[in-house]
Amino acid sequence: MFGLEEVLATELRNLGAQDVEVGVRNVSFLGDKGFMYKANIALRTAIRILKPIKRFKVFDEDDLYKKLMQMEWEREMTVDSTFAIGAVVNSKHFTTNSHYISLKSKDAIADYFRHKYHKRPNVDVHHPDVKIHVHILNDLCTVSLDSSGQSLHKRGYRTATNIAPINEVLAAGLVLLSGYTGDCNFIDPMCGSGTILIEAAMIANNIPANINRKEFGFELWKDFDEDLFFKIQEVLLKKIRNCHFKIMGFDKAPSAIQKANDNIKNANLTEFIGVHHVNFFNSMKEVFGATTILFNPPYGERLNIDVKEFYKSIGDTLKQGYPDSTVWFITSDLEALKHVGLKTSKRIPIKNADLDCRFVRYDMYAGSRKASKNKPKQIENTEETTESES
Structure with missing residues (x-):
């Protein structure tokens, strides 16, 4: 890409x-x-x-x-x-x-x-x-x-999707561009069907990206060496590590939570990822140290609301509820970025399908902005979903 x-x-x-x-x-x-x-x-x-x-x-x-x-x-x-x-x-x-x-x-x-x-x-x-x-x-x-056969973005774990789900390869690329390696907590506050969470968890645990695929193109070639293939697969599996930091996703739609849980289960990552029925705009981060926040907010045809107010709410929520965090998100709406009200520390050009996008970074510092009097709901990393107003 x-x-x-x-x-x-x-x-x-x-x-x-x-x-x-x-x-x-x-x-x-x-x-x-x-x-x-x-x-x-x-x-x-x-x-x-x-x-x-x-x-x-x-x-x-x-x-x-x-x-x-x-x-x-x-x-x-x-x-x-x-x-x-x-x-x-x-x-x-x-x-x-x-x-x-x-x-x-x-x-x-x-x-x-x-x-x-x-x-x-x-x-x-x-x-x-x-x-x-x-x-x-x-x-x-x-x-x-x-040698691949079907596109390698078809990992084999995603059976349930929402409207315009992010491509698995793009999701992994964004996580890698952010520098996240599993050495801190990770949140996707608008997780949809869970693709970014799954790719982040596989990176954090060094799980091979396509370990869940049923077939590669080379398996049908005349010179396919099955013993060599399984030996290499075994060596890669031995390099898997356990990430001990929290990986969490939020979404206000119950249907998205169900789809995310289904896909996470398919990827065998249930023990590493917690997803929660929470509206990001009513949330705040627990005080558990440095956190990478990475998400794919609605934009383009997916956004049927007041763009200015939506992006302003993203900025306000980050300022009030997410200190000591490094925040990344992708968008094709460059005009809307002006309404976030935060200064970007990085803006990386990238494509999402045919859309020209920017992958932007915001650095949130503890104490830079006092939390609002009405403290939003804190989130705990449990395997069950928690409820809040959507």
Whole structure:
């Protein structure tokens, strides 16, 4: 995702990748087969991991077809395999769109097998044995195998969602950008279906991001090494640690609390996360030390209320009820930020789908503002939900 390239590069270096290079919405690296398995299981901010198998110069659609026909496709698949093609094109040499390039590439691979074996493999766009990616930049074509299969944001734990839920990869990226590692308390005061909480808890406990996934693309490859895969998975699981700080979520909607609890249970994190039926604007933090607050407040189409008053209430609640906290939230409404009434210490450009957003930080200091006379309700970190007015 745009804005998470350096975060992903850091993840890769920490895992042990070699020759890490940052691009625009991509990071390249070197690693062996085992590291490819490891990266798919452990990386939090990668959407998919592509394994390049061929690079060549290409100048038009016919040239692409010809050079794809010259590849030895038996190395990657058999005539009985199913396959799918994805393509991205950014070149003045090609006047057609990416969909047409996908079709042209599909024809070349099918014709390769038909000419050689008098039979062609079938296309399966939903669950192929081999997913092939064709990327053309200017006159350079890179043909890759998609080792991930489905996008890596599909962790496997989220079965219940609210309107416009935050992408799991983006949620993990925001947590990592905030610097949170599990060394202090963590609150998501508008937690929705719990995605940010779950990603934060996995980071705090060093749980591999995709440990709950049922399948990766490479498991259907001809050279899949099941013993190596399980060995790497076992090594990663041994590195899990226990976070002893509080991780809590609030939401005013009972339906959101239920969805969050369902997803937290699916992720096997019930013992680490407490969610509470509480309206953030009627809440305050207990005096339990430094806390990271990170949330995804409604914005854009999700916000059908007075924007000025909503963001002013965020600022007032933080000033009155959350001293000694580092606060982060993401928004696409840059005008609304002016109404928070606090000075940002960081503003990081980032994308949420097609929305240009800012991930902003506020540093709240104890004693900087007296609490209001009507003290709001304090929250305890229990496994049961607590009730307050919504």
